[in-house]
Amino acid sequence: MRTVLGIESSCDETAAALVTDGRVILAQHIASQDDAHRPYGGVVPEIAARAHAERLAPLIAATLADAGMTLDDVDAIAATAGPGLIGGVMVGLVTAKALAMASGKPLIAINHLEGHALSPRLADPALAYPYLLLLVSGGHCQILKVEGVGEYRRLATTIDDALGEAFDKTAKVLGLGYPGGPAVERLAAEGDAKKVKLPRPLLGSAEPHFSFAGLKSAVLRAKQAMAVPVQGCMAGSVAPPAYTDADIAAAFQQSAIDCLVDRTRRALGQAGEVTALVVAGGVAANKAVRGALEALAAESGLPFGAPPLALCTDNAAMIAWAGMERLELGQSDPLDIAARPRWPLDPDAEAVRGAGVKA
Ligand code: KG4
Ligand code: ZN
Numbered sequence: 001m002r003t004v005l006g007i008e009s010s011c012d013e014t015a016a017a018l019v020t021d022g023r024v025i026l027a028q029h030i031a032s033q034d035d036a037h038r039p040y041g042g043v044v045p046e047i048a049a050r051a052h053a054e055r056l057a058p059l060i061a062a063t064l065a066d067a068g069m070t071l072d073d074v075d076a077i078a079a080t081a082g083p084g085l086i087g088g089v090m091v092g093l094v095t096a097k098a099l100a101m102a103s104g105k106p107l108i109a110i111n112h113l114e115g116h117a118l119s120p121r122l123a124d125p126a127l128a129y130p131y132l133l134l135l136v137s138g139g140h141c142q143i144l145k146v147e148g149v150g151e152y153r154r155l156a157t158t159i160d161d162a163l164g165e166a167f168d169k170t171a172k173v174l175g176l177g178y179p180g181g182p183a184v185e186r187l188a189a190e191g192d193a194k195k196v197k198l199p200r201p202l203l204g205s206a207e208p209h210f211s212f213a214g215l216k217s218a219v220l221r222a223k224q225a226m227a228v229p230v231q232g233c234m235a236g237s238v239a240p241p242a243y244t245d246a247d248i249a250a251a252f253q254q255s256a257i258d259c260l261v262d263r264t265r266r267a268l269g270q271a272g273e274v275t276a277l278v279v280a281g282g283v284a285a286n287k288a289v290r291g292a293l294e295a296l297a298a299e300s301g302l303p304f305g306a307p308p309l310a311l312c313t314d315n316a317a318m319i320a321w322a323g324m325e326r327l328e329l330g331q332s333d334p335l336d337i338a339a340r341p342r343w344p345l346d347p348d349a350e351a352v353r354g355a356g357v358k359a
């Protein structure tokens with residue numbers, strides 16, 4: 001049995017995990033920094049980096065202790081080396097380098113997006129390459145054909161905001177606090193999507209790209225319209241619209257889902273042969289999103305895959321697993337490997353023109 005220690009620190013989760021080649025998560029710890037960032041309504045990079053520096057080492061020690069292991073029992077050390085908030089990435093990568101140096105075990109630098117992209121294979125041994133992946137997280141919204149480890153063909157990306165970002169901004173507009181995605185999902189369940197008309201940007205366009213900035217602005221306008229001032233002799237003549245925050249949340253989520261399904265259907269038509277349709281990343285934790293994509297897979301005659309909820313949002317098990325896939329191919333990285341704030345999975349993908357087309 002081989003075991004990889006994975007380290008994740010690219011955003012606001014400090015995480016460590018031990019994963020075997022048999023796809024067993026022997027132990028894992030995730031320290032969320034939600035409380036530290038909540039007063040600011042979003043992740044503050046400097047606070048995140050300091051929190052990683054404080055928490056990571058004891059978290060790794062606890063993970064090893066839970067599994068009854070020491071570094072001697074580990075076959076490689078994998079850490080996120082980008083993309084992400086660079087201060088945090090550096091904390092995790094430097095820690096991994098120190099552990100690799102001290103233990104003499106190989107270092108494996110993982111692209112965080114590769115962690116998400118391969119996470120469905122950790123959950124499902126039967127998932128074979130090539131599969132079509134909708135990767136929806138706080139920082140990215142892409143459709144990739146995953147052809148193998150390190151072989152990613154990007155078919156689509158967002159021309160403005162990521163979907164997780166749009167969920168978080170919607171939460172902010174509705175006063176739901178941070179982090180926003182799960183709160184919007186909960187509120188949406190109580191609302192009626194039909195009561196608020198919101199746009200579905202790029203729906204039906206030829207390339208399967210995404211755009212969420214216009215949807216986000218429409219959410220803001222819908223919320224502002226609820227506060228129509230009613231004064232003096234005009235009192236009663238301008239009624240505020242008859243919808244609630246829950247209706248806005250439901251309408252936002254439905255618009256987003258309609259875009260995801262339409263764009264992913266388009267990408268399926270362009271992808272060639274694939275074994276399955278898979279969704280991963282933080283927004284894949286959303287049950288309505290999962291349900292809609294599962295229906296699309298059924299319509300397309302494809303198996304559907306999505307990691308369990310805990311493997312959708314940032315975690316170290318997916319980093320350890322990506323490390324295991326690379327270790328099994330005999331890959332490792334030198335100790336001078338760089339931390340990268342930007343690191344596209346498909347460096348050959350064309351830059352998407354049309355940023356600013358916020359339909
Ligand atoms: O993958 P992730 O943990 O971090 C990044 O790599 O970005 O994704 C975080 C994003 C956040 O924007 C969060 O609001 C969103 O995923 N998210 C959700 C849900 N859970 C997390 N969005 C919608 N519904 C959810 N249940
Ligand atoms: Zn992520």
